[in-house]
Amino acid sequence: xxxxxxxxxxxxxxxxxxxxxxxxxxxxxxxxxxxxxxxxxxxxxxxxxxxxxxxxxxxxxxxxxxxxxxxxxxxxxxxxxxxxxxxxxxxxxxxxxxxxxxxxxxxxxxxxx
Amino acid sequence: xxxxxxxxxxxxxxxxxxxxxxxxxxxxxxxxxxxxxxxxxxxxxxxxxxxxxxxxxxxxxxxxxxxxxxxxxxxxxxxxxxxxxxxxxxxxxxxxxxxxxxxxxxxxxxxxxxxxxxxxxxxxxxxxxxxxxxxxxxxxxxxxxxxxxxxxxxxxxxxxxxxxxxxxxxxxxxxxxxxxxxxxxxxxxxxxxxxxxxxxxxxxxxxxxxxxxxxxxxxxxxxxxxxxxxxxxxxxxxxxxxxxxxxxxxxxxxxxxxxxxxxxxxxxxxxxxxxxxxxxxxxxxxxxxxxxxx
Numbered sequence: 001x002x003x004x005x006x007x008x009x010x011x012x013x014x015x016x017x018x019x020x021x022x023x024x025x026x027x028x029x030x031x032x033x034x035x036x037x038x039x040x041x042x043x044x045x046x047x048x049x050x051x052x053x054x055x056x057x058x059x060x061x062x063x064x065x066x067x068x069x070x071x072x073x074x075x076x077x078x079x080x081x082x083x084x085x086x087x088x089x090x091x092x093x094x095x096x097x098x099x100x101x102x103x104x105x106x107x108x109x110x111x112x113x
Numbered sequence: 114x115x116x117x118x119x120x121x122x123x124x125x126x127x128x129x130x131x132x133x134x135x136x137x138x139x140x141x142x143x144x145x146x147x148x149x150x151x152x153x154x155x156x157x158x159x160x161x162x163x164x165x166x167x168x169x170x171x172x173x174x175x176x177x178x179x180x181x182x183x184x185x186x187x188x189x190x191x192x193x194x195x196x197x198x199x200x201x202x203x204x205x206x207x208x209x210x211x212x213x214x215x216x217x218x219x220x221x222x223x224x225x226x227x228x229x230x231x232x233x234x235x236x237x238x239x240x241x242x243x244x245x246x247x248x249x250x251x252x253x254x255x256x257x258x259x260x261x262x263x264x265x266x267x268x269x270x271x272x273x274x275x276x277x278x279x280x281x282x283x284x285x286x287x288x289x290x291x292x293x294x295x296x297x298x299x300x301x302x303x304x305x306x307x308x309x310x311x312x313x314x315x316x317x318x319x320x321x322x323x324x325x326x327x328x329x330x331x332x333x334x335x336x337x338x339x340x341x342x343x344x345x346x347x348x349x350x351x352x353x354x355x356x357x358x359x360x361x362x363x364x365x366x367x368x369x370x371x372x373x374x375x376x377x378x379x380x381x382x383x384x385x386x387x388x389x390x391x392x393x394x395x396x397x398x399x400x401x402x403x404x405x406x407x
Contacts, residue, residue, distance in 0.1 A: 002261055002262055002292070002293030002296055002297070004259070004260075005260065005261075005262070005264065005293075005297075006179050006180075006296075009179045009180060009181075009182055009183065010179055012182055013175070013177050013179070013181070013182065017173065017175060021173055023171075023173075027170055031179070037296075038292065038295060038296055038322045084321060085321045085322070085325055085355060086318065086321055086354045086355045095354060095357075096354075096356075096357055105178060105179045105180060105296075106175075106176060106177065106178055106179060107175045107176070107177050107179060108174070108175060108176060109172055109173060109174050109175060110172070110173045110175055111170050111171070111172050111173075112170060112171060112172075112173055113168050113169070113170045113171075
């Protein structure tokens with residue numbers, strides 16, 4: 001359940017932004033979470049509501065943009081969508097593949113007032 | 114949570130550590146909770162339209178890594194370890210893999226050879242730190258409360274209390290959990306994952322992030338293999354599939370079988386850190402004698 005800590009990290013970054021960018025409330029938070037980031041999206045939503053309570057992001061809407069895991073085979077250069085870190089190259093069967101996308105855990109945007 | 118140092122106000126307790134900073138927030142929480150408008154956009158317009166009387170909202174592009182704060186603390190810890198010539202290892206495993214038994218045997222075996230110190234992470238109790246201190250090695254316990262892993266900030270505070278000797282070997286025993294500690298860099302040189310043969314051989318595939326993040330895997334409790342149906346070769350193949358670069362050693366912390374290879378790995382890794390440090394700086398030359406801390 002490290003989603004709880006991740007949400008604490010999100011709120012800390014938002015509070016830091018609030019000081020720098022002069023806003024007093026947050027309407028929407030957009031996160032980018034990769035499918036290989038080890039983050040359970042539903043746990044993230046659940047944790048966010050609990051952690052955001054009584055903070056500047058209280059009642060903010062959480063929007064999660066899922067980033068599909070994409071990898072490239074170092075041998076045959078085939079790019080492919082992957083479900084797991086240890087997937088084999090669908091073309092030549094080689095592993096490990098080089099992960100190009102899907103490890104993201106990022107605050108992308110905020111809608112603030 | 115405290116935005117000055119990032120402390121969670123709630124549940125983390127560091128044995129012997131007192132905070133000298135305030136956990137008051139510097140800003141007021143005076144925002145309205147009236148969100149009567151629709152959030153049906155994800156366009157990148159700079160200003161969103163809102164009902165009259167409510168200040169207009171704006172979209173801020175942030176693009177910040179959620180773990181950036183932890184990673185900054187981890188970089189500080191890494192700098193500290195480097196400056197003090199220390200080898201820090203982050204020991205991770207499921208609960209019950211034999212981590213603490215392995216650690217106490219290691220500390221006993223190496224205490225004449227190295228300055229050693231331990232940071233113990235558990236949700237509750239001081240029991241593990243007490244087991245470590247019984248070996249004569251300095252230890253500090255972090256109780257994470259509801260937390261399921263150590264983070265770099267907790268480790269930074271634990272170092273303030275622990276004050277390890279220069280050039281020492283620091284073992285950070287993480288909370289027993291094969292999921293969450295994978296994401297949190299503590300500033301360590303390597304993660305060492307401990308898997309015991311009483312668990313399934315497919316654990317590396319079930320928890321690939323952890324086995325991918327580790328530099329060394331210790332397959333523990335090998336003395337129990339005659340009583341189990343555990344396929345060692347299959348387990349090793351799974352670990353190497355997730356992480357082709359992972360080094361794997363088979364050990365029994367109870368009988369001592371295979372432990373010499375682990376001690377050799379520790380010596381070799383410690384030496385590489387030391388020669389790295391001395392090639393950059395010649396200032397860390399005193400305090401090399403481990404007998405001063407035993």
